[in-house]
Amino acid sequence: MDETTPPTLTALSTYLLSRVGKAARNRLGEQLAPRGLRLWHTAVLAALADFGAHAQRDLAARLGIHASDVVKVLDELTAAGWVERARDPADRRRVRVTLTPAGRAALAEQEAAARAVQEEILAPLDAEERALLHDFLLRMHRELPLR
Amino acid sequence: MDETTPPTLTALSTYLLSRVGKAARNRLGEQLAPRGLRLWHTAVLAALADFGAHAQRDLAARLGIHASDVVKVLDELTAAGWVERARDPADRRRVRVTLTPAGRAALAEQEAAARAVQEEILAPLDAEERALLHDFLLRMHRELPLR
DNA sequence: CCTATTCATAGGTGTGCACCAATGATTGGT
């Protein structure tokens, strides 16, 4: 049986983007799932590593994630000992979230997993093409609504 | 508040791919939703337009979608009058699916919607860059497991 | 001929993702 994807679809960058993106997402998910993680866990750890401690509301704003979902992600990250919550003494409504050394180590592992996935997905491209692709994606990403 | 995405994430093509891809997927979905459609509807119409009538199992194989899900998509496409189901007289287990003229017209509209989304997402890229991106995506897509 | 396989169908599950409303504690504005 012919399994060729319809040219009407492959002619659309949008379609390819959504399909390749989904593949990337799925493979990333498969890497994280065994550790009981989803993409937001990594994103939160990365935000803390790159920008230091955040109030939860700032994490939500930076990542474009719902405040109520931040709570749930942090519940799991604290349970893993990767993150610590502490009331902000200056404003006791806020909870200050900090990355633990264990959290930093976990992030490094997750980054490595992501790079392994990258190797799979970008396999057909040479180094120069990968650099171009990354530049294109960065520029598109920058214009995206953070939602 | 600083809403910069963590560099640890934006350094990963995989992350950008999954994020930009999701945006593309979402915007496409928003275009189709008012008409009660999802991406698979368009994909099925495209397969029929590009390769002619299919048995349902062949649609499933070509698109990498579950046979039981094909049934549901076709239920809706037939209800819209875009597709017709007929028993294959040569093998009466099979159902031969054909595109109606209305279906072809609907596909054209959906393509136009997809191109509009494309215009949004690819806005930061010039024509040459878009062509390069499309080539990259095509090559990556070709190596993807059809699932 | 009859048994195993194929095909379409019906009905259901689980997961990830995004979003929403209600609540209690705390703060800021006036």
Add this chain to the structure above:
DNA sequence: ACCAATCATTGGTGCACACCTATGAATAGG
């Protein structure tokens, strides 16, 4: 001192997506 707004939290909802099982009709292979 009070009222309105902010923040974290709880406990949901709904959707898209992918997958699974069981069933009946039809076919193919020995």
